Amino acid sequence: MPIRKTPLFCLILLALWFAALQLGAQPSPSPLSLAVISDAPYTPQEEANFPALIEDINHDPGITLVVHIGDFKNGGTTPCSDEVFLQVRQWFDLFQRPLIYTPGDNEWTDCHRWGLGGYDPSERLSRLREIFFPSEESLGQKTIPLARQSRTPTYGKFRENARWVADGTVFSTLHIVGSNNNLGRTPADDAEHRERIDATLHWMREAFALARSEKLDGVVLIMHADPYFEKRHGEKSGFRSFLLELEREVVAFKKPVLLIHGDTHTFRVDHPLRQQNHGRRVENFTRLESFGSPRMNWVKVTIDRRGPDFFKIEPRYFTASLPDELPTP
Template identity: 45%
Template sequence: MSYRFVFILITGTCLISCFPQDNKKVTFMAIGDVPYHLPEDFQRFERLILSINTTAADFTLHVGDIKSGSTPCTDEYFERIKGYFNNFRQPLIYTPGDNEWTDCHREACGGFDPEERLDKLRQVFYSEDQSQGKNPMPLERQNSWEGFEKFPENARWQMSGLTFGTFHVTGSNNNFKLDSAALNDEFFERELANNFWLKQLFEQAKTAGSRGLVLVLHAGLNYNSKDERNGHASFVQLLRESVMAFGKPVLLLYGDHHRFMVDKPLRDNTGKTLTNFTAVQVFGDRDMHAVKVTVAPENPNLFLIDPFYVAGN
């Protein structure tokens, strides 16, 4: 019997027997693409953290871009942001954006090698099987799976009958370079990992009888899965197929374009809207606010979505 089969068997058994199927309302916050404008944004970020800490939110999600694309990608900056993350009273779960690694080759960012910066991000933020925050919670990371040891940033967890998962899918075309000389080895390896993780998340939700799914990533996805130049194409196609097969509510939280927006962007093969899929883009850049999501089991749409404004930001 292989290690992977044993792991899946144990995980599936635990999910069926241990998954909390209560009707407790879960509330969480989603932020992203902050802080950007330094040093003044540090004070605004502190105000955002303090405001969230006054709420009863169960946890906070940061959907990526912990800096702008024109500020240094130094070790010191990563450590400073980690310190801010650990000031959140409840767990903080973070998935990478593009600005903190793919764009770090820029002179204004320090002229770093992007993949070296990605390695550093993984060391700083994903070295333990738990979230950030003063009261971290355990996470199952993809690097615990054979063949995916490089991907600790992809994580999943369960809460109150829901399945949550993060995916390392970013802006900047997901680091898929269109130059004919580009090898794109990093992209193809991460694409394989993300697609595998997406399949596992939907399978886990079905096995557990989850009432819904929450997916977390950075990119404002390009939903044209037939575009060969689209670095999101295979993920989007798999997402569409999985949402249709699942049938229950699926919420996607993302950033990238810095504008709060609630949308129904997925269509089936006939062009009809997939009503069980909702995409929510968080605030960002100059608008340092949060999105509040309440999971309400009695509501047929399951997810109640509200802007959470921070005075002074």
């Protein structure tokens, strides 16, 4: 029986057609982009320029959130005092978007040095946790909720290890720092290292387990230390257990994994993870090391789930930090 095209029927068809046009005209969601900064500010000049660097990032409309991956002060002369910590916290509060921070060695591990005040490193770490990880949310003027490892009673002190999921990707901070990850100086430091690396490896395994169970497309790990992929790591290495566990998880996951770290102040993007048994490169693993003092630049990382590269990495050169010759990305 043919459908009678009444005026009402025609109006309904017109409304459906218009709605379809409107739906098709909706812009696709913008990809998630991180601004990555590390190992700065170190000098009085860099401290003076740091608010301008923050404004540079704030003015980029494509940035979703910011990560500072540790060493927000130098490890030779700037004291590990509450005054310095609180000043940095004030700077962090200038970021308009969510800020996630993970500690470096200059903030606590190295604070036993006379030039930094001769502090007890564990006491400084406790103070860092109080100032920079006070809640279940990120820092910054706009915040996001975070899952913190401290929710688990067994790991109640490790508030700095955080995790969140966005754009089909799990992001996880890992408290792994330079200065051999606080291993090998004193028995007390060695005990701290063992407890923290146990917690951190457990946290990393949970991130990969979550990615598998939720069928996520990628994993981003964020930490301070350069774990020196190119070196042979014996029992005295503070990174050996991390590298072994990282290899197991990345190989099993098979999907894209990005490790973001700082520490050695050299911008680079490469694929340094190799399987221990035959030396074959792990193709789904990418390492990004951010800039550091004296080049106080930043890196834009975009999760591009539809493009040829899952992780799009772009160096951003801050005008006040431009060297005479720019490195080739």
